[in-house]
Amino acid sequence: MNVTQATRLVAEREIRVKLRDRTFLFGTLFFLLIAAAGTILPPLLSGGPESVAVTQEAAGPLRDAGLDVRVVPDDRAAEQAVRDGDTDAAVVAGPTVLAMDEAPDDVVRALSSAPPVRLLDPDAVDPVVAFLVPFVFAFVFFITSQTFGVQIAQSVTEEKQTRIVEILVAAVPVRALLAGKVVAGALLALGQIALIAVVAVIGMRIGDSGGLLTLLAPAIGWFVPFFLLGFVLLAAMWAAAGALVNRQEDIAGVSTPVQLAVMLPFFAVIFLNDNAEAMRVLSYLPFSSPTAMPLRLFTGDAAGWEPFVSLAVLLAAAGAFLVGGARIYEGSLLRTNGRTSLRTAWRERETIG
Amino acid sequence: MTSTLRLDGVDRSFGDRQVLRNVSFEVAAGRMTGFVGANGAGKTTSMRIILGVLAPDAGEVSWGGRKLTRQDRRRFGYMPEERGLYPKMTAREQVTYLGRLHGLDAAAARHSTDALLERVGLGERGDDLLETLSLGNQQRAQIAAALVHDPEVLVLDEPFSGLDPLAVDTVVAVLRERASAGAPVLFSSHQLDVVERLCDDLVIIADGVIRAAGSRRQLRDTYTVPRYELIVATDAGWVRDEPGVTLVELDGARVVFDLPAGADEQSVLHAALARGPVRAFRPVSPSLTEIFREVTQ
Numbered sequence: 001m002n003v004t005q006a007t008r009l010v011a012e013r014e015i016r017v018k019l020r021d022r023t024f025l026f027g028t029l030f031f032l033l034i035a036a037a038g039t040i041l042p043p044l045l046s047g048g049p050e051s052v053a054v055t056q057e058a059a060g061p062l063r064d065a066g067l068d069v070r071v072v073p074d075d076r077a078a079e080q081a082v083r084d085g086d087t088d089a090a091v092v093a094g095p096t097v098l099a100m101d102e103a104p105d106d107v108v109r110a111l112s113s114a115p116p117v118r119l120l121d122p123d124a125v126d127p128v129v130a131f132l133v134p135f136v137f138a139f140v141f142f143i144t145s146q147t148f149g150v151q152i153a154q155s156v157t158e159e160k161q162t163r164i165v166e167i168l169v170a171a172v173p174v175r176a177l178l179a180g181k182v183v184a185g186a187l188l189a190l191g192q193i194a195l196i197a198v199v200a201v202i203g204m205r206i207g208d209s210g211g212l213l214t215l216l217a218p219a220i221g222w223f224v225p226f227f228l229l230g231f232v233l234l235a236a237m238w239a240a241a242g243a244l245v246n247r248q249e250d251i252a253g254v255s256t257p258v259q260l261a262v263m264l265p266f267f268a269v270i271f272l273n274d275n276a277e278a279m280r281v282l283s284y285l286p287f288s289s290p291t292a293m294p295l296r297l298f299t300g301d302a303a304g305w306e307p308f309v310s311l312a313v314l315l316a317a318a319g320a321f322l323v324g325g326a327r328i329y330e331g332s333l334l335r336t337n338g339r340t341s342l343r344t345a346w347r348e349r350e351t352i353g
Numbered sequence: 354m355t356s357t358l359r360l361d362g363v364d365r366s367f368g369d370r371q372v373l374r375n376v377s378f379e380v381a382a383g384r385m386t387g388f389v390g391a392n393g394a395g396k397t398t399s400m401r402i403i404l405g406v407l408a409p410d411a412g413e414v415s416w417g418g419r420k421l422t423r424q425d426r427r428r429f430g431y432m433p434e435e436r437g438l439y440p441k442m443t444a445r446e447q448v449t450y451l452g453r454l455h456g457l458d459a460a461a462a463r464h465s466t467d468a469l470l471e472r473v474g475l476g477e478r479g480d481d482l483l484e485t486l487s488l489g490n491q492q493r494a495q496i497a498a499a500l501v502h503d504p505e506v507l508v509l510d511e512p513f514s515g516l517d518p519l520a521v522d523t524v525v526a527v528l529r530e531r532a533s534a535g536a537p538v539l540f541s542s543h544q545l546d547v548v549e550r551l552c553d554d555l556v557i558i559a560d561g562v563i564r565a566a567g568s569r570r571q572l573r574d575t576y577t578v579p580r581y582e583l584i585v586a587t588d589a590g591w592v593r594d595e596p597g598v599t600l601v602e603l604d605g606a607r608v609v610f611d612l613p614a615g616a617d618e619q620s621v622l623h624a625a626l627a628r629g630p631v632r633a634f635r636p637v638s639p640s641l642t643e644i645f646r647e648v649t650q
Contacts, residue, residue, distance in 0.1 A: 017439070021441075159439075162437030163435040163437035167433060167498065169405075170405060170406055170429070171451070173423070
């Protein structure tokens with residue numbers, strides 16, 4: 001049996017155990033509910049067409065505009081309907097539009113004649129969407145790499161804590177153990193995201209906001225490779241952190257640098273997403289590029305060659321961290337007396353025969 | 354003798370502390386070799402080095418005359434001193450998994466697991482999560498885990514600790530089976546009476562140095578002064594005045610005594626017969642505990 005086969009067996013076990021884990025299942029279910037609720041509910045809540053109270057003679061153009069028209073005997077009754085909350089708006093003599101605290105755009109539009117509009121940059125993004133999308137990308141990467149990263153660390157520590165690691169390293173190369181865990185984590189993470197994405201897409205169809213989907217598609221296409229490499233980068237760090245300690249309780253103590261490597265880029269992307277210069281830098285830094293680059297592609301700020309360069313940088317970084325993480329993992333995996341220092345793990349690697 | 358496992362001049366230190374010094378011994382094919390020593394003497398470190406879990410600073414481990422490789426070690430069965438399997442998996446699942454990691458295909462791993470769990474008495478509890486099993490049953494699962502891939506060499510660190518007497522018998526039977534199939538079996542224990550009952554060969558280690566190694570009989574012959582037990586019809590007190598005799602124990606008509614090496618025990622027997630009837634006269638073999646004490650002091 002070679003390293004690949006061993007890796008596969010290790011990954012299979014990790015996935016099988018995870019798929020039976022209640023916390024994981026409920027967590028996934030929770031995210032699915034949020035995705036469904038987030039896409040289906042807003043269009044439903046925003047309700048149907050605006051309702052308007054008007055006298056019979058002025059009702060024509062409002063009906064033509066598809067508004068919910070309630071015919072009232074006179075202007076006084078129309079005003080009363082708005083005050084009572086029976087309708088969103090009323091149209092009285094003038095014509096004057098009445099509403100409580102917000103101008104009813106659709107009613108106004110039905111009564112006015114707009115000049116023709118020619119868009120010069122028709123792809124520009126709706127400001128609300130432009131605000132939400134960076135948040136969603138950063139959030140998905142943050143939550144997923146955090147959750148699955150911690151799980152990789154826990155799984156490493158569990159094997160150390162139960163000492164089964166001695167049997168494992170006597171049977172398969174240490175590299176295969178590490179690779180199996182990273183592969184399993186990446187597959188589970190991607191699987192979970194894919195499931196959430198499917199639910200979100202269905203939700204958008206139901207909620208009739210499919211237009212956003214076509215806008216998002218290219219950014220999502222790039223998000224996948226960036227996500228995968230970024231995940232591997234962090235997973236290597238998590239595995240190394242898990243190998244340094246002997247007890248699950250101690251993982252939090254050693255994983256602070258990893259947590260920061262996840263959290264700082266998250267906040268940077270959230271807060272700096274309208275600063276083009278900062279985003280350009282972030283989209284090349286390995287820890288933030290998984291969210292920053294797809295984002296710049298979404299907003300159309302990145303040139304066609306840019307994602308390739310950024311992806312190459314990320315690939316190199318992931319490779320380097322994987323090698324370094326593997327070295328620390330090997331150097332500390334069999335040290336079962338208390339916490340291993342990073343320096344010891346790095347220098348005095350046990351050359352396993 | 355081609356599959357003898359051999360350690361040759363193995364040294365190992367942890368920091369400044371040298372835990373193994375020039376350790377050399379053999380585990381012969383088809384024989385049960387007991388590995389005894391006080392806590393911290395170097396048993397576990399030696400076994401970890403055999404399994405490649407630790408690297409030696411110097412020296413090497415060979416099997417059948419060739420230096421051990423990782424591929425060879427996959428055919429070893431290992432039971433580490435500190436036990437542990439995955440708490441959230443069933444015994445059956447993880448024994449199967451370990452079988453596959455050691456190179457069995459899925460069907461063979463399943464088949465072997467089922468047979469072994471039955472054999473160690475876990476057949477009915479095999480589908481319970483490991484963490485719900487009693488310690489004794491977890492130990493049985495651990496033994497199944499070491500044997501699932503039908504190993505050609507067995508290295509077991511304290512395989513009997515934590516087992517009830519019934520389980521000890523089961524495990525002993527399984528190990529004997531493997532030994533008679535031709536596998537070298539090395540097991541450590543601090544329960545010298547168990548080792549005495551089981552082993553064909555013995556390796557005694559103290560402070561990282563091998564103090565004695567060889568077959569049980571050989572060791573007995575080497576490490577004992579001639580000792581005899583004599584039972585006569587009347588009081589045996591006169592024996593203490595025989596030439597060369599050192600009295601070990603005197604209890605009325607029964608006496609245990611040592612003679613200097615090369616002395617003629619028959620002269621004592623003749624003296625006894627001259628005084629009256631002799632009920633028993635026999636050489637007394639020292640117990641393993643006594644040999645161990647003598648060798649490690």
